[in-house]
Amino acid sequence: MQSRPTKITLRVKRAENGFNSSTFSDQLDNTIQKPIDVWSEEEEDEEHSADDDDNQSGEDAQKQLVVYDPAATGTGEIEVVPDAEYQRPRFPRTSSRVLPSVGAFTVQCANCFKWRLIPTKEKYEEIREHILEQPFFCETAREWRPEISCEDPPDICQDGSRLWAIDKPNIAQPPPGWQRLLRIRGEGSTKFADVYYVAPPGKRLRSMVEVQRYLLEHPEYMEAGVTMSQFSFQIPRPLQENYVRKRPAPVRLIAAPCGGTNVGMAGLLESSDVNPLAWAGPDENTDLRLGGPGLSTPLSEAPPSEHINRPEKKRARIAPSSKDKMCSNNNISPAVSSDQQRQQTAKVEEPPSLS
DNA sequence: GCCACCGGTGGC
């Protein structure tokens, strides 16, 4: 049934500026916020600050991520990336650090490829769960936007103002009463995000092993029908290359063939260090390039060295780099050409400046 | 003392 791949997206926002989700479309405005709302660690506390406040601003604050999806193979995939703050037991950890969080959920129409904002995390999870068998179309959004059609401009497009992440498709919705949380890590981390499931009592589980153990210890859930198949710890992929620090290549010693320059510091060099381009990186554009080869090193504003050489203990937090690109309304779908076909889901950070 | 976040690693 599905003719073309559909994509889903989530918006991620960076807290620094305080974020808010305000607006892209008026209508959505309200709706959207809740689910996706982002929370910044700074404000965090309230869970929803959603009400939002500012947003646009940040230059850096926002980046874009797209969640990718290999739908190429024919099926699309979507993943859930809810940030779920909403009833979360209590996450807020206010620290000076600012972490991105999901600011919105979007799905790409399988027909016109425009991105449509999904009003709630639950709806997003529902769509994602069946995206392969039931591709998403603009008409699907009529459930919450009666007038919408492929003729309307996209709700959002991939510009450099947000972080986009492509979700994996067909991830089961969490069991009733359970929450699936996606925590986006800071740029330059070794992993893009972490998924947690929060059991009704508030117990946080971070792996299938823990889930299984928990279910065994609490048979009541299994009796109620909860099964392991309802859990998935798959994380979305950042569209922005280099958002995640690559694992250092196996240390290669530089040994000079024969005599010569045997540099002794072998261990100190990593491949990336040797690549001059890495630094120059404009990084700014990586956003739209999905599969393309690109720079492979760190971006962000901090001097590369920060990324490459990792700080002694806790790595220094890197401020998000700013990038802004404009996205015209009419611009359809993500500029990602060929890749377009493969994406299914994505997350993005806060809305641009629409204000 | 708790726990959210991060890093690292083993296995693929």
Place this chain on the structure above:
DNA sequence: GCCACCGGTGGC
């Protein structure tokens, strides 16, 4: 290279 898992720890 990616993913799953889990230990460590700083900040509360």
